[in-house]
Amino acid sequence: MQNIQSPEYAIETKNLFIFYGSFAAVSEVNMKIEKQKITAIIGPSGCGKSTLLRAFNRMNDFVPSSYVTGEILLHGQNLYGKDIDPVEVRRKIGMVFQKPNPFPKSIYENITWGARINGFKGNMDELVEQSLRGAALWDEVKDKLRKSAYELSGGQQQRLCIARTIAIQPDIILMDEPASALDPISTLRIEELMQELKKNYTIIIVTHNMQQAARVSDYTAMMMLEKDGSRSGTVIEFSETKRIFTNPKDKRTEDYVTGRFG
Amino acid sequence: MKQENTIMENQNFRPLDLRKKIRPGESIIQSLLFVSGVLSIFITVAIVYELGKEALLFFNNPDVTFAKFFGTTRWQPGVGLFGIWPLVTSTLITSAIAIFVSLPLGLATALFLSEYASPKARSVLKPILEILAGIPTVVYGYFALLFMTPLLQKIFGEGVEVYNMASAGIVMGIMILPLISSMSEDALSAVPRALREGAYAMGATKFETSLQVVLPAALSGIGAALIIGISRAVGETMIVAVAAGAGPNFTFNPFQAAETMTGHIARISGGDLSYNTIDYTSLFAIALMLFLVTLILNLVSQTIINKFRQRYE
Numbered sequence: 019m020q021n022i023q024s025p026e027y028a029i030e031t032k033n034l035f036i037f038y039g040s041f042a043a044v045s046e047v048n049m050k051i052e053k054q055k056i057t058a059i060i061g062p063s064g065c066g067k068s069t070l071l072r073a074f075n076r077m078n079d080f081v082p083s084s085y086v087t088g089e090i091l092l093h094g095q096n097l098y099g100k101d102i103d104p105v106e107v108r109r110k111i112g113m114v115f116q117k118p119n120p121f122p123k124s125i126y127e128n129i130t131w132g133a134r135i136n137g138f139k140g141n142m143d144e145l146v147e148q149s150l151r152g153a154a155l156w157d158e159v160k161d162k163l164r165k166s167a168y169e170l171s172g173g174q175q176q177r178l179c180i181a182r183t184i185a186i187q188p189d190i191i192l193m194d195e196p197a198s199a200l201d202p203i204s205t206l207r208i209e210e211l212m213q214e215l216k217k218n219y220t221i222i223i224v225t226h227n228m229q230q231a232a233r234v235s236d237y238t239a240m241m242m243l244e245k246d247g248s249r250s251g252t253v254i255e256f257s258e259t260k261r262i263f264t265n266p267k268d269k270r271t272e273d274y275v276t277g278r279f280g
Numbered sequence: 281m282k283q284e285n286t287i288m289e290n291q292n293f294r295p296l297d298l299r300k301k302i303r304p305g306e307s308i309i310q311s312l313l314f315v316s317g318v319l320s321i322f323i324t325v326a327i328v329y330e331l332g333k334e335a336l337l338f339f340n341n342p343d344v345t346f347a348k349f350f351g352t353t354r355w356q357p358g359v360g361l362f363g364i365w366p367l368v369t370s371t372l373i374t375s376a377i378a379i380f381v382s383l384p385l386g387l388a389t390a391l392f393l394s395e396y397a398s399p400k401a402r403s404v405l406k407p408i409l410e411i412l413a414g415i416p417t418v419v420y421g422y423f424a425l426l427f428m429t430p431l432l433q434k435i436f437g438e439g440v441e442v443y444n445m446a447s448a449g450i451v452m453g454i455m456i457l458p459l460i461s462s463m464s465e466d467a468l469s470a471v472p473r474a475l476r477e478g479a480y481a482m483g484a485t486k487f488e489t490s491l492q493v494v495l496p497a498a499l500s501g502i503g504a505a506l507i508i509g510i511s512r513a514v515g516e517t518m519i520v521a522v523a524a525g526a527g528p529n530f531t532f533n534p535f536q537a538a539e540t541m542t543g544h545i546a547r548i549s550g551g552d553l554s555y556n557t558i559d560y561t562s563l564f565a566i567a568l569m570l571f572l573v574t575l576i577l578n579l580v581s582q583t584i585i586n587k588f589r590q591r592y593e
C-alpha cells in the first residue's frame with residue numbers, strides 16, 4: 019500500500035480543482051512535492067494559496083459547499099478518495115497557522131493532548147522534551163511546563179504550535195504564513211527552525227513575504243489568478259526557488275518577484 | 281495638491297482651536313449613566329437594609345437564639361420552634377435536582393447547537409428552546425403536580441407523595457434548561473475558530489475537539505450560566521409552592537413533601553399576618569437566609585469554575 023508513487027515525492031497533486039459551490043477557487047494544479055524539502059507557495063492576495071494549502075490536510079472540509087476534483091496523492095492514496103478518513107489524513111499532515119493558536123492548556127498538555135488522542139503509548143515526559151527540543155523551545159520553557167501556553171510570547175507560542183505538531187510525528191507540515199504575526203527576530207528563529215525540521219519532515223509553506231520564500235525554500239510555486247478573468251487561482255510556475263527568483267520562465271512571475279507586479 | 285486640501289478643510293470644518301471645550305452632551309450622558317449605576321447599587325443596599333432590619337427584630341426576640349435557629353430542625357415560629365434547616369434542606373434538594381437535570385441536558389443542547397447542528401437545525405431548535413423560557417412558572421408548577429408527580433408515582437411506586445420535592449425539582453430543571461443552554465451556547469460559540477482548527481489539524485475528531493478543547497475554553501461562560509441557573513432555582517417560588525408541599529418537613533427523601541424557603545414565604549405572607557408578630561419577622565429572617573444561601577452557592581461555584589477554567593486571549 020505504501021510508496022506506490024515515486025519515493026522521492028512526499029505528496030503529489032493531479033489535476034486538482036478546489037471549488038466553493040460553483041466557483042473554482044483554485045484550478046488545475048499539478049505539483050510533485052519533494053520529500054524533506056521546503057516548498058513555498060507565493061503569490062498575490064486572494065489567489066488561493068491558503069485554499070490550496072488547506073486542501074492538503076482536508077481543512078477545507080469545514081467550509082460548507084467546498085469540494086475538490088482531481089487527486090492529491092500521499093503514499094499513493096488519494097486523500098479525497100471515498101474511503102479516506104480526514105481525521106487520519108490530518109494526523110499525517112500537520113499544520114501551523116498564521117496566528118499562533120496554542121490550546122488554553124499548560125505547555126505540557128499542549129504537546130501531550132495531540133499525542134494522547136492519537137493513541138500515543140510511550141513516555142509522555144520524553145515526548146514533551148523531544149518535541150520542545152525539536153521546536154527549539156525546550157531551554158526557554160523547561161522550568162514552566164505546567165504554566166499556561168498563553169504566558170508565552172507570540173514567537174514562543176508559534177514554536178509551541180510547531181512542537182505539538184511534530185509530537186504526533188506527521189510526514190508533512192503545512193505552514194500558513196507562520197511568521198506573519200511575529201516580529202523580525204521571532205521570524206528569524208522560525209526560519210532557522212524550518213531548516214532543522216526539513217531534515218525529518220516535508221514542509222509546505224504559504225508566505226506573502228518573497229524574501230522569506232527566497233531565504234527558506236528549496237522549491238517555489240508561484241500562484242496567480244487565471245488570465246481569463248474567472249478569479250480562479252492556479253500555479254503558473256513551479257520549480258527550484260533559485261530559478262523562480264533569478265530566471266523565471268513566466269513574465270508574470272518575474273514581475274511579481276521583482277516587485278513590478280500590479 | 282496639498283495646498284488645495286488645506287483650503288477644503290478650512291471650508292468644511294470648524295476653525296482649528298486647540299483649547300479645552302465644554303461639551304454639554306458628553307457631560308449629561310456621563311451623569312445619566314452614573315446615576316443609573318448608583319441607583320442599582322442603592323436599590324440592592326436598600327433591600328439588604330430592610331431585610332436586615334426586620335430580621336434583627338426577629339433575632340432580638342428573647343425566644344429566638346442562634347443555637348435554636350441553626351441547631352434544631354423544626355420550624356414553627358407560632359409555637360416557638362425556630363429551626364431553619366427543614367426550609368434550607370428542601371431548598372437545596374429541589375435546587376440540586378434542578379441543576380442535576382438542567383446542567384447536563386443544557387450543556388449537551390449547547391454543544392449540539394454550537395458544534396454539530398446545521399444552520400437549519402439551529403434555526404428550528406433555538407426558537408423552541410426560547411418558547412420553553414417563556415412559559416409562566418405557575419404553568420410549570422401545575423405541570424409538575426399533574427404530570428411529573430403521576431409519572432414519578434408510576435415509576436417509583438407509592439412511596440412518591442402527591443406533593444414532593446423531586447417533581448418540583450425536575451420541572452424546575454426543565455424551566456432553567458433554556459437559560460443554561462443558551463448562555464452556554466454563547467460561551468461555546470465565542471471560542472475562537474482558530475482553536476478548533478488547531479485541534480482538527482492534530483487529527484482530532486469533532487467529539488474530541490468539542491469536549492476537550494472547546495468546552496474547557498468556554499468554561500467561564502458556562503460557569504456563569506450555572507451560577508445564574510442556581511440562583512434561579514434557589515429563588516424559584518411558584519413551582520415549589522404548587523408542587524413541593526405546604527409545610528416545613530426535615531427530610532432528605534426527595535419523594536416526600538417539604539416546603540422550601542421561598543414556598544414558605546409565599547404561603548405565610550399570603551395569609552393574614554399581623555405586623556410585628558414573630559411570624560411576620562421570621563419571614564425576613566428566612567429571606568435573609570435565602571440571600572446568604574444564594575451568595576454562598578455563587579461563591580462556591582465561582583471558585584470551582586476558576587480552578588478549572590482555561591483562559592484564552
